[in-house]
Amino acid sequence: MTDRFKPTDEKDVEALVAYALAEKTPLELWSGGSKRSIGRPPQTEYGVDLSALSGINDYDPAELVLTAKAATPLAEIETLLEENNQMLAFEPADLGPLLGEEAGKGTLAGLYGTNFAGSRRLQAGAVRDHALGIRAVSGRGEIFKSGGRVMKNVTGYDLTKGLSGSWGTLAVLTELTFKTLPKPETATTLVVHGLTPETAAIAMAAAMGSSSEVSGAAHLPADVAGGFGVDGLGAGATVMRLEGFGPSVEARAGMLAEVLRPFGLAERLDAPTTATLWRAISCARPFAADTSLPLWRISVAPTDGPAVAAAVKAQAPGAKAIFDWAGGLVWLMLPGGDPMVEAVRGAVAEAGGGHATLIRADAGTRAAVPVFQPQPAALANLARRLKDQFDPAGILNPGRMGR
Structure with missing residues (x-):
């Protein structure tokens, strides 16, 4: 004690x-x-x-x-x-x-x-x-x-x-x-459904490179999308947030919808739903349901996030990911009790480098492996x-x- x-x-x-x-x-x-x-x-x-x-x-x-x-x-x-x-x-x-x-x-x-x-x-x-x-x-x-x-x-x-x-x-x-x-006076979120993580990363890069002033961009795959407390995301959703004065948000939402048109029709969420969704994204809410599973917080270049997740999933079927920061922040939850340190760090290195922090694991594992990058x-x-x-x-x- x-x-x-x-x-x-x-x-x-x-x-x-x-x-x-x-x-x-x-x-x-x-x-x-x-x-x-x-x-x-x-x-x-x-x-x-x-x-x-x-x-x-x-x-x-x-x-x-x-x-x-x-x-x-x-x-x-x-x-x-x-x-x-x-x-x-x-x-x-x-x-x-x-x-x-x-x-x-x-x-x-x-x-x-x-x-x-x-x-x-x-x-x-x-x-x-x-x-x-x-x-x-x-x-x-x-x-x-x-x-x-x-x-x-x-x-x-x-x-x-x-x-x-x-x-x-x-x-x-x-x-x-x-x-x-x-x-901000108000906020809205544009949602494009059904994209793969790789295509979502391209869509988010286009949004971030536009003049729409996006303040949040995330991809929520179908296997986690139901856990954010917002209806209608179950097929997977790529979400982008706009904030500011009402007329500005309206104008930028129109511009962003045009930027996203090659990727699909963008739906819109109202301000209260937007607040609920982004609180849940920032907290990786779906991954709080089972705290016994290893969880990583991985920071890489935005376009590398999907590749890192895919490389680990190839060795750990059943792994689940949330892509925040336009794909640059990957929350990755692994099945079973093995955090697969070598697989995760190897995937990060293969993608060109980044940081992988083991957020959740049992005490014995945390004592035996490098938790921080x-x-x-x-x-x-x-x-x-x-x-x-x-x-x-x-x-x-x-x-x-x-x-």
């Missing part, structure tokens, strides 16, 4: 890290815990529950800036933003149900630490692109801050972006500041140097990312 600490403020975190450093005692960190089972299982005697570091410190809707403590639930932040007709533009995804956790447990720190953006990433950018500033405690037991309340911070290294995606291995986050944006030698060396600078004693989430 891992003993648990529960700091209540930044000074508590500083004291706790200093103690762990002095005792050479590694710590496992979590806030909401919704993604705690991603990565190698912790080999630590002590856990740090950061959930008490919660609350919105400052929110200025006119300036489009929000500052909150690290463990503030995303649900709380999104409720506040909704009241002010604003949003986090990268479309946070609630991945808890994919991992057998209840919905709504995700926190701001977990979002930043994983850098997992939703479907709007192909238009709005990654989580790190919207982070303005952070406060944290390094593995040296030192409080530091980076950035502020504006986008232009050019003094020294941009730690605000650099620490995003480090999974708690470099520092303990205590506060984050994010840019917010106004919500192995880095080229130069990047691995840089990662080690960063770890040496921020956490030289290796006390923060040791081994979670394989180092």
Whole structure:
């Protein structure tokens, strides 16, 4: 049984890290815990529950800036933003149900630490692109801050972006500041039925290359299309979202329908149905039905997504895929208990490279295989140097990312 600490403020975190450093005692960190089972299982005697570091410190809707403590639930932040007709533009995804956790447990720190953006990433950018500033405690037991309340911070290294995606291995986050944006006035989704993944990738590329300003593009094959909570997708659907002011959306929808005409007649979904569908796509909702099956999150060039999925399916009949980011993000669920690491990573390499992260597998499997994409030698060396600078004693989430 891992003993648990529960700091209540930044000074508590500083004291706790200093103690762990002095005792050479590694710590496992979590806030909401919704993604705690991603990565190698912790080999630590002590856990740090950061959930008490919660609350919105400052929110200025006119300036489009929000500052909150690290463990503030995303649900709380999104409720506040909704009241002010604003949003986090990268479309946070609630991945808890994919991992057998209840919905709504995700926190701001977990979002930043994983850098997992939703479907709007192909238009709005990654989580790190919207982070303005952070406060944290390094593995040296030192409080530091980076950035502020504006986008232009050019003094020294941009730690605000650099620490995003480090999974708690470099520092303990205590506060984050994010840019917010106004919500679109309306949205619609154009749907083309019955395409193969390969043809869908071509159609989505045409849509993304047009002047229609597509904010989401995904292909939902027939074997998963019924699991998104939207009627009429059962034969498989290629979906593209448009957002903005009403007249603009109408005009762009007409233009996009013409672009898609060679691929089939495009149907349209209304704004409420569009919201339901894209929440489910960002969360890979159909793959939450059976949390015992291995699940991969694969990032490749958009036109390579179908080939990667097909290569793995050739070795694992019954595998199922969802293609988001115009085909560049592949959620791939495998039958049985074998995550087929060599097959997945081999398919990614054959396609020209990318990243494959094992999102879901049992603890024994995660302890035995590289969960995250192995880095080229130069990047691995840089990662080690960063770890040496921020956490030289290796006390923060040791081994979670394989180092």
